[in-house]
Amino acid sequence: MTDLLDAEPEGATPLTPEEREGLIPAQVTLRRELNELEQQNILEASLWVTGRSRDPVSEAFARNLHRRMFSQVWRWAGDNRTSNKNIGCDYWEIDIQLRGALEDTRTWLAFSSYPADEIAVRFHHRLVAIHPFANGNGRWSRLMGDTLARRLGRPAFSWGNSTLLDDDATRRAYIDGLRAADRHDIGPLLAFARS
Ligand SMILES: Nc1ncnc2c1ncn2[C@@H]1O[C@H](COP(=O)(O)OP(=O)(O)O)[C@@H](O)[C@H]1O
Ligand SMILES: [Mg+2]
Numbered sequence: 001m002t003d004l005l006d007a008e009p010e011g012a013t014p015l016t017p018e019e020r021e022g023l024i025p026a027q028v029t030l031r032r033e034l035n036e037l038e039q040q041n042i043l044e045a046s047l048w049v050t051g052r053s054r055d056p057v058s059e060a061f062a063r064n065l066h067r068r069m070f071s072q073v074w075r076w077a078g079d080n081r082t083s084n085k086n087i088g089c090d091y092w093e094i095d096i097q098l099r100g101a102l103e104d105t106r107t108w109l110a111f112s113s114y115p116a117d118e119i120a121v122r123f124h125h126r127l128v129a130i131h132p133f134a135n136g137n138g139r140w141s142r143l144m145g146d147t148l149a150r151r152l153g154r155p156a157f158s159w160g161n162s163t164l165l166d167d168d169a170t171r172r173a174y175i176d177g178l179r180a181a182d183r184h185d186i187g188p189l190l191a192f193a194r195s
Contacts, residue, residue, distance in 0.1 A: 064078065066133055118186060
């Protein structure tokens, strides 16, 4: 069993020592225990978010959802990260990048620039590329994408039908899809999201 000081699974962002200090439950030492606490917290947030149709394309909603997903586990839930990562923009650009992503998404919606699923997947990709938070960016941005899909009358995505934490092949297909999207080819990520 990996403990919290060991390397993260591939494609997960390592935490800085300060971020680790933001851990609320004092008794947690194992990665598995942390995963379980996060899962429970996320489940509650998922119930809240699916309770009725919600518009996720606002900064207030975006932060609120991350806070609801992780506030029982991380003190910095909903707050911008304060250091740079190997993924994501420079941390001092997070607010401006986030506003740009939300504005672009609102434009796609207003002009029906793409089909509904594609707008929601592009929204997810833009959000996770910014990587606003110290952790939880993948799970938060997928739930953001799901929320927009549902708002547009589509079902939530399956995202490869796995938790992405357990299955290497699924995780690889997902990361490959994100990388293709970085190169302006949304096709593979769009296919993955409904696989
Ligand atoms: N090479 C990459 N390019 C783009 N996005 C990536 C890459 N690797 C990981 N990601 C995204 O970052 C997420 C991991 O970030 P993290 O903040 O740890 O989220 P979580 O804790 O929810 O897994 C992945 O789920 C994926 O969405
Ligand atoms: Mg993580």
